[in-house]
Amino acid sequence: MSIRDRIVRRWATLRLSPTARRMRREGLTYLRPVKLMRIEAALRRLKKRRVAGDYLEFGVALGGTAALIAPAARRADATFVGLDVFSTIPPPTSEYDDAKSRERYAVIAAGAATGIGGETYYGYRDDLLDHVEHVLADVGAPVDGTNVRLEKGLFEDSWPTLHVDRVAFAHIDCDWHDPVRYCLDAVAPKLSDGGLIVIDDYHDYAGCRIAVDAFLAENPGFRMVPGANPLIERR
Numbered sequence: 001m002s003i004r005d006r007i008v009r010r011w012a013t014l015r016l017s018p019t020a021r022r023m024r025r026e027g028l029t030y031l032r033p034v035k036l037m038r039i040e041a042a043l044r045r046l047k048k049r050r051v052a053g054d055y056l057e058f059g060v061a062l063g064g065t066a067a068l069i070a071p072a073a074r075r076a077d078a079t080f081v082g083l084d085v086f087s088t089i090p091p092p093t094s095e096y097d098d099a100k101s102r103e104r105y106a107v108i109a110a111g112a113a114t115g116i117g118g119e120t121y122y123g124y125r126d127d128l129l130d131h132v133e134h135v136l137a138d139v140g141a142p143v144d145g146t147n148v149r150l151e152k153g154l155f156e157d158s159w160p161t162l163h164v165d166r167v168a169f170a171h172i173d174c175d176w177h178d179p180v181r182y183c184l185d186a187v188a189p190k191l192s193d194g195g196l197i198v199i200d201d202y203h204d205y206a207g208c209r210i211a212v213d214a215f216l217a218e219n220p221g222f223r224m225v226p227g228a229n230p231l232i233e234r235r
């Protein structure tokens, strides 16, 4: 890591909430401090502007970012829904997914991935859903099946059953082209004025970037606010 990157990391870490710092320290999130900082800033903005709607996360994994989003939903008197297969990530299947995505998936599928800090890779755990329930209870947002919910399954299967009317916040953190595009198409029409979608992997995987760019080109009513994890908002 360059000296500049180290300084940015330190600067961002100092701006994180104690919970966000703990999620990093305990290896419960893949996100760099600057991305966590931007999520927390977005959540504060929604609360301040009293933006109505549900708070969603597509791609929960170990629950590190859900542990920031679910309590923010509670503070805003809103519902949190976290969607994930809670097992091994589905493969990248689009022609737009790059070699990096395919190589990463090949390692995971071969059983050779290692988790954060050398732990077992989360996708190999059979207690992942229970683990995330514990994490959310620990941060004051226990899963109750109503205001705080976890939906296990493919987004494509879960989302049509949820009947979400309005969305204040969505964190789309699912790596590959097809799920990113699916989530954008699902959520954007329901995004409240002032609502925010955070895209995690725009700079990490080409499939994600292509999905977001195509969505924006086809939907001129939305724009991107650039950054480590860009925001999508209504114009």
Ligand SMILES: C[S@@+](CC[C@H](N)C(=O)[O-])C[C@H]1O[C@@H](n2cnc3c(N)ncnc32)[C@H](O)[C@@H]1O
Pocket: 028, 029, 030, 031, 058, 059, 060, 061, 062, 063, 064, 065, 066, 083, 084, 085, 086, 087, 088, 089, 090, 153, 154, 155, 156, 173, 174, 175, 179
């Ligand atoms: C990078 S992880 C999420 C990281 C997490 N937000 C954090 O705090 O580090 C991506 C997650 O998306 C899930 N996922 C990807 N595609 C999916 C799909 N089509 N349906 C359900 N879950 C999916 C994977 O199983 C994985 O748990």
